[in-house]
Amino acid sequence: MMLRLLLLLLLLLCCLFVALVSANIQQIDIQFNSYCNPTHQAVEWNGGSKCCDDFNSCTNPCDNYFLICVHPNITGEDLNCLSDWIYTGFLGNDETTCGELSSLYNLSVPLSPEQSVPLQIYVVVIDYDYNYDEVVDVFVITVDVMAFFDLQNYTGEYGYGTLQVSFVATCTEHYFGADCATFCEERDDELGHFTCDGDGNKVCLQ
Numbered sequence: 026m027m028l029r030l031l032l033l034l035l036l037l038l039c040c041l042f043v044a045l046v047s048a049n050i051q052q053i054d055i056q057f058n059s060y061c062n063p064t065h066q067a068v069e070w071n072g073g074s075k076c077c078d079d080f081n082s083c084t085n086p087c088d089n090y091f092l093i094c095v096h097p098n099i100t101g102e103d104l105n106c107l108s109d110w111i112y113t114g115f116l117g118n119d120e121t122t123c124g125e126l127s128s129l130y131n132l133s134v135p136l137s138p139e140q141s142v143p144l145q146i147y148v149v150v151i152d153y154d155y156n157y158d159e160v161v162d163v164f165v166i167t168v169d170v171m172a173f174f175d176l177q178n179y180t181g182e183y184g185y186g187t188l189q190v191s192f193v194a195t196c197t198e199h200y201f202g203a204d205c206a207t208f209c210e211e212r213d214d215e216l217g218h219f220t221c222d223g224d225g226n227k228v229c230l231q
Contacts, residue, residue, distance in 0.1 A: 049205040050136055052195040053144070053168060057130040058176070060116070060150065061123035062087055062186035067152050067161040074185070077152045077161065086119035087152040087161050094147040095134050107134065107144075115153055143169040150186060162186045170194075170204040201225025 065083045069075045077087035091113040094106040113130050116122055122129055134144070148164040162181030172192045179188045196205035199221075207225035212218070219227040 049197050049200040049208075050194045051197045052136060053134045054193040054195065055132040055134065055146070055168075056128055056191045056193070057091070057132075057148075058189040058191060059123055059126045059129055060089060060186060060188050062089075062119045062150075062161060063123070064185060065119055066185045067159050068183050068185075074183070075159075077159070078154070087150075088115065088118050088154070089122055089161065090115050090151055090153055091130065092149040092151060093132065095132075096145045096147060143167050148188065150181070150188075164188050166190065168192060170206075173203040 065077050065086050066074045067077045067087060076083035076085070078085040091111075093111040093113065095108070095111075096106055111132065116129060144167075146164075146166040146168060148166065150161040150163070151158050152161050162183050162185045164179050164181050166177075166179055166188075173194050177190050177192070179190065180186075181188070194203065194205050196202070199208055199210040201207040201209060201221070201224055209221035209225040209227060211220040213230060217227075218230040220230065222228050
């Protein structure tokens with residue numbers, strides 16, 4: 026019983042930490058670093074797989090573009106994007122979008138005071154064809170404060186592709202750090218004499 030109460034308390038503290046930290050985030054910059062689909066497969070209408078260009082050998086790569094929806098991660102809500110679905114335009118085929126590209130597509134998401142992380146990002150990868158376009162894979166990405174520390178790798182819902190993404194938070198005034206959790210406001214009065222460096226550390230005035 027005591028262990029269960031301790032676990033519940035820890036969960037509540039983690040949720041409180043996320044809420045407090047996310048209130049200090051003004052904008053999230055999302056960088057899609059690379060997208061790989063080595064098998065050149067797409068989703069068949071019945072849920073199975075098919076080659077992107079209807080060739081049995083799947084030697085032709087998919088010609089990719091993304092549709093992106095940024096959605097508040099609120100349980101029970103319909104899929105309402107913070108803005109309209111974002112169309113990236115043609116990004117390249119499987120061979121040119123895969124690898125150490127560092128920047129495939131960049132997206133900035135401003136957060137109003139009533140919005141907070143975690144957010145969910147829906148990325149639909151689509152193969153461009155002259156006759157009709159087809160869905161290649163779907164990614165559902167949860168962005169929380171831990172996502173700001175490391176490069177993230179995601180596998181598509183259908184398992185054909187992998188997406189590499191990095192996130193950078195822009196903090197509100199006087200907050201610093203990758204997760205905007207460090208507070209520092211420079212002052213020179215009876216309460217203190219210091220400025221703040223780029224990490225939010227206090228630097229004493231000489």
